[in-house]
Amino acid sequence: MTPVYRAVFGGYWLGWLLLGLGFGLLLWFIAAWWDQSEPASSAQKLLIGLGFLGVVWGLARVAQQFVDTPNPLIGFTPAALTLLALLVTAEALLRAYQVPPGLIPTPSRVLSTLLEVRDVLLRDAFQTVVLEALVGYLVGCSLGLLTALLISRYVFLERGLLPYAALFSSIPIVALAPVLVKMIGIDWPSKAVIVAITVFFPMVVNTFRGLTEISPLSLDLMRSYAANEAQQYRWLRLPNALPFIFNALKLGTTLAMIGAIVGEFFGANGQGLGFRIQIEAGRFGFDIVWSAIIVASVIGIAWYNLVGWLERRLTGWHVSYR
């Protein structure tokens, strides 16, 4: 047993063996059933079940190995294996039962469609993400920040506006979408407004908490330095609010994507991921729907992680990262 072998597999050889066997079984079936058009026999379905069981069991054993790793990439391995397992099992099951591709397309089919229609989807994504989600996100977040600053400064505004902001957070924003689309028009600005409204309220509530939940000791210290209002905000309140602001910014990325896509359900100018999803779902073109979802998810995850990266750069001093 070489040291490399031991480093990689450690005491987990049984887990890796099960994982390999399971994947092998599933992939072997997919390869064998690639061109078949009749459903598989029940023995073969049992085989798929065994393969899946092997993968899950192996995964459960193997994942223990990655529990304490500090490297985020290596720590991601179990999650990546989970996704792979789900995809391969879905592919095998769909092929075994010969589910018509108009109903549920196999993962491999979705991937090839994604490559085929990538130009259209990228144009859609530009409209949805850059014009609608990003513009609305930036406008909504800046307005939310400003409002929170004002509210934290003037008690009257706090008492008059903050209860409404809390109330608004329990309102289903989607109901706003059709009204706004009718009011502003079917081009991208209406969706940007929807996004801005969606991200506005979490931003106000979170930033306000960050600006006001300050230890009395720090406030006393500022007072003994004779710091004026502006200095207090610059050196104490804003830094204290940064983690809260970033929380809202991260939450906002998700809300922005959802807002833009749902807004397009109510009227679009022939472009956009939400528009594409709705049109193709109506025509049973689910391979394109899935491709659009993949594009939207990849962008959503990348955006979220970008904000997360900014957060780590700007609030690295904060307790939660030490």
Added chain:
Amino acid sequence: MRISPNLVPMLVVALAVLALYWPLMYLVNIPVAQRALDTGAALPCQTAFECATQLRSPVLPSPQQLWNGFGNLMLPLNSPNAIPINAAVTAFETVVGLLLAGVVGFFFAIGMVASRAFERALLPWIVASQTVPIIAIAPMLVVLLGQYGVQGWFPKAIIAAYIAFFPITIGVAKGLKSPDPMALDLMKTYNASPWQTYLKLRFPASVPYLFTAFKVAMTAALIGAIVAEISTISFQGIGKMLAENSRASDVVAMWVIMLSSAVLGILLVALVNWLERLLTPWRRAAGGAAVPAKQARLSRQEGVG
């Protein structure tokens, strides 16, 4: 009863908004009305100023129009096309979805608290499922379930659950981890089995977190239910009314439905609040004289944690 110090400022803000609404309404509606008059549309009014409050599709509807719209859509109360029944259907889907999400959320939360490996393998995808515009899956899921004979309110409840399970998972996981180490040590000294630890310590400790999560999840589930109704063939529900009136370009009706669904959202969250107060009386009465010492201590810890 003590009057909240927020009341006067809130009223002032509400009045200011109302006072600004009229001029704003005229400002945005008069150009539309003028254009309608110029094209010679048959309108029951002569000047643009008069017409601004009577437009068929106003940019901002006048209060009179909204009032009439409410009358049209609310009455008769038992009509299948009126808001009350449709709102009830949507609320039902939302609540069923929330309960489903609660079951799934508990399952994931217990898994994540019990096994770090489970957390490593699944948590990234649970988080990713949120950065993904989940709503995009709704139209497809409904068509899919419809193919296998699942129709009516159930697919909507599933979508509501799909959107709502995340806050519950995270909230419950936080709650299950919240008992302080001393209490966990105590359970160990009592030689409590893992089951007993969960039943007697972790679950009770997670209740406050559960309700906080439920409030967030309730709104999410309502959004899910409405979107599911919009993007599918449905015969009842707020979302169906929205989609119908959106196609018919009935702007006033859309405003009325929007406001009603806002009220529905607020009511549903208020329901969770009420349940919370009903089921966790020790939190409401924290510091009160009648609170048993043990429970008062518990709630203080939760307040700090």
